[in-house]
Amino acid sequence: MPILRVQEADIDVGRELEALTRGRADAGALASFVGLVRDTNEGHAIGGMTLEHYPGMTEKALSDICAEAQARWDIIDTLVIHRVGRLVPGDRIVLVGVTSAHRGEAFAACEFIMDYLKTRAPFWKKEATPQGERWVESRESDDAAARRWKG
Amino acid sequence: MVTLLYFASLRERLGCSREEIALPAGSPTVATLLERLRDRDPRWSDAFAPGQRWRVAVNREMADLATPVKPGDEIAFFPPVTGG
Numbered sequence: 001m002p003i004l005r006v007q008e009a010d011i012d013v014g015r016e017l018e019a020l021t022r023g024r025a026d027a028g029a030l031a032s033f034v035g036l037v038r039d040t041n042e043g044h045a046i047g048g049m050t051l052e053h054y055p056g057m058t059e060k061a062l063s064d065i066c067a068e069a070q071a072r073w074d075i076i077d078t079l080v081i082h083r084v085g086r087l088v089p090g091d092r093i094v095l096v097g098v099t100s101a102h103r104g105e106a107f108a109a110c111e112f113i114m115d116y117l118k119t120r121a122p123f124w125k126k127e128a129t130p131q132g133e134r135w136v137e138s139r140e141s142d143d144a145a146a147r148r149w150k151g
Numbered sequence: 152m153v154t155l156l157y158f159a160s161l162r163e164r165l166g167c168s169r170e171e172i173a174l175p176a177g178s179p180t181v182a183t184l185l186e187r188l189r190d191r192d193p194r195w196s197d198a199f200a201p202g203q204r205w206r207v208a209v210n211r212e213m214a215d216l217a218t219p220v221k222p223g224d225e226i227a228f229f230p231p232v233t234g235g
Contacts, residue, residue, distance in 0.1 A: 082235075093235065117234060118232070120232065122234075123232055123233065124159035135230065137231075138230070
């Protein structure tokens, strides 16, 4: 069963990844990704951001994405923890972890989960810039990254 | 009746996060529902005008204009997602 969580609190990466592998001696690989808040975006200084989500749908979307990863690769387990609320540069936004017997499957599934999360999970970022707050626009490069996994 | 939810920039633009409305008669879809919303208020006709980018979910599954809607459904409108 995937570990899925949306939370305001910081993510304790070591503890979460430890929990994912505990008691799983069949796991020979653990791949993980941590997304962080940058201090610039498209040439603007970013003082912080507020993340909003759609409670109820978010958990379902993450669950569907992890189920699809399980169907595509021979992996053992998955973990996605995503933060919401107010964040500042340097803060962790998201942690994805995937365990598998061998590294190739874990690396691929981890990247797949992030690419799908970026285009399918209902989260929205509002950035604070010196010119005021603004909603982040979705990027074509994220759609292109997700399309690589089609077919 | 159905529940409509609006998120992020769309919520701010419309000044509405949640409302309950009656469904159009017949075999309503997201498209017919949206037609009613556009006719009702110019803020909706602007926000959902051609060329505007938005997404819709019906009962927490991504949907589209042709998706049927029925009483009790939860229909959410929002901008393209930007998490991660």
